[in-house]
Amino acid sequence: MVDKPERRIVRFLYVNAEALAAARPGEPLPYGTVLVMADRRARLDADGNPLLDRDGRMIAEPEVIAISVQRKERGWGEGYPPARRNGEWEYASFAADGKRREVRLDGCFSCHLQARSAQDYTFVLWDYVQARGQ
Template sequence: MAHSWHIRVSGLVAGFALLMAGSVTAGPENVDFPANYAGTYVRYTTVDKPDRDPPIIRFLYINPDALVKARPGEPLPHGTVVVMEDHEAELTEDGEPRRDADGRFIPTHEVTNVFVQEKQPGWGEEYAEDKRNGEWEYAWFRPDGSRRDDQSMDACFECHRQVADQDFTFTTAPFITRIKTATED
């Protein structure tokens, strides 16, 4: 009889361990810094941010595998990694952003912050509905790849909720639609 009880408890413990192994704890620690992203990912756009003090330019990258698998009008595939690399704008003597011939800000070479948005199956399930961004997680890194654990990702979740219809991305889904539609014509 004691042997039967031991088997049942062992079975429960094993079942619980399997359940826990399959669940994903929410948080930025799920997102790794993508080493050499500037050399291996596709830089698909830049965004000038004049509202920042000082003004910044954001370089946006996507991993090549996601770019190949992505389809216009559909959610981005699991495994998509979007990297947003911040640079301060070069400033004139008057403190205004220096601009190129097209009127775009000229970035300094120094990277100030790196933000990573990654999509994986089951990510986001632990978040309350008013915070959840599909299956996306966000992380903030220093230029050397060390994690900014001193910063909350709440602002990322809040801001990206306004583009839920674009799979919680401001620039990636529209870019996919633009390039994939153009290449199909």
């Protein structure tokens, strides 16, 4: 889970078990890695501020409001120019009901490209694998 107070959402992050088991510190993530990010609204107080639990984490509402997916496969991304390409990753966005949203994914590409090219274009999973060791 990642709190995003500026957006008043809580992100629940998932990875497929095979990719997690195969991931090694300092190495690119394996082909077949699927990362899922399910956003939920934060529960707010009367002033519109996120409520926090006793550990200081934001409290999420139960319903998912958006789902984003990042997947890595051999050869994916070859059609993108270098200024946009994120290695061999692709992105998709889904509504809470699971239907694919036909939205521009430029924000996904630019954020992951600019911030994390040295970490195989990922955030939380890369950090977790580095901390886990092996």
